[in-house]
Amino acid sequence: MNATTAQSTETAFESFEADWQEWHAAHERHRAHPHGFLAVTHLHWLGPEPAALDGVPGTWSAVNDLVTVVLEPGETLELEQQAFPAGETVIGPIAERGGLNLSSGQTVIELAKRGGEYIVRPRNPENALLRGYQGTPAYSPDAAYAVRGTYVPFEVPRPTAVGAAVEGIQHVYEAPGEIRFKLAGQELALTAFNGHAPGSLLVLFTDQTSGKTTYAANRSLSMVPAADGAVELDFNRAVNLPCAYTDLATCPLPPAENRLPVPIEAGEKIPYERQDQQ
Incomplete structure (x- = not known):
């Protein structure tokens, strides 16, 4: 690698890290809203x-x-x-x-x-x-966990029943398709639900860090596929759901097929408030 290439790579990473820091700060402000x-x-x-x-x-x-x-x-x-x-x-x-x-x-x-x-x-x-909120610990941003994938719509959206953080209730989401991608040398897929914003998708998942360094029950990641189905999964922006902080939440659990067999050492970790409960 010559000096020009090295400098370009360093500059790209600095920009990637700065973008993440800005996103993370905004997400923390939203989480700490007086009526959140x-x-x-x-x-x-x-x-x-x-x-x-x-x-x-x-x-x-x-x-x-x-x-x-x-x-x-x-x-x-x-x-x-x-x-x-x-x-x-x-x-x-x-x-x-x-x-x-x-x-x-x-x-x-x-x-x-x-x-x-x-x-x-x-x-x-x-x-x-x-x-008493101290903020949420997170992995340092790592571009290796921002991967390209492909959104593949199902022929017909699939009603998908999942459990909840509160016993005795079940959530049913409409899954319009799945996202296929490659990470750690493995071909993987995640069932996607419709996101909050029009055209966006949401995935709920666990991985091999769940219950160790990340919250055991779930994390979520949002994305917007392009018209041709291309999508970026930036796991550095994987976030905790409310149930990671409080027992007063009814958060959905991931569908069984979204339990990834690889460690995702990116995104938010176990909140300080829960670290003695894992």
């Missing part, structure tokens, strides 16, 4: 009998895909800055994996449907998990 999942104080499952919930005003119940909230005089609850009246308010139905954010003072109250059931999760910026 680190602010969740309780997880309540609604049933047919009205019940008072810790951290939330009113009494709550769910029957026939509708949620009923009953407020006493002096209790406050708002949706999009519109205050609920005292007495009974009916909300719903809400789509699976959908949700609404209500508010009461400085608390944001997530009302959502997970595994066919309604949940209520208050989020308070004074929650100890958020206030």
Whole structure:
């Protein structure tokens, strides 16, 4: 390698590392949002009998895909800055994996449907998990873990049932295809789900670092395939799901075929908050 080539390679790596550092800092800011999942104080499952919930005003119940909230005089609850009246308010139905954010003072109250059931999760910026958050450890960026792959659509999208971090519920995702790639000398594939942004894909996976240096249950990686199916899997941007930090999450687990037989020594590691539990 001549001096010019060496300098070009060094410059490319510096740019790769700087891009990762910028992405990682932005992701950490998002995670530490005052009403993000680190602010969740309780997880309540609604049933047919009205019940008072810790951290939330009113009494709550769910029957026939509708949620009923009953407020006493002096209790406050708002949706999009519109205050609920005292007495009974009916909300719903809400789509699976959908949700609404209500508010009461400085608390944001997530009302959502997970595994066919309604949940209520208050989020308070004074929650100890958020206030004590130290950031998430991660592997140093390594360009060897940014690999090219090919997105191969299925003839028909496949409903794919997966388990959850909370026992007793199951998530069903529509898998539009799989991503094929090569890493560590092996031909590999990951079943992909539709991502949050239009045209994006999301993969949930474990690998041979899971339960050792990375969180045991899952990590996720997002990507956008090109029109010809070409896709970059940058495992340096593999991130933890909320269940890596709190037991108040209902995160999906990877499908069985996404348990990779190679170590992915890239991306986020076990959070400090969980390191004594692995």
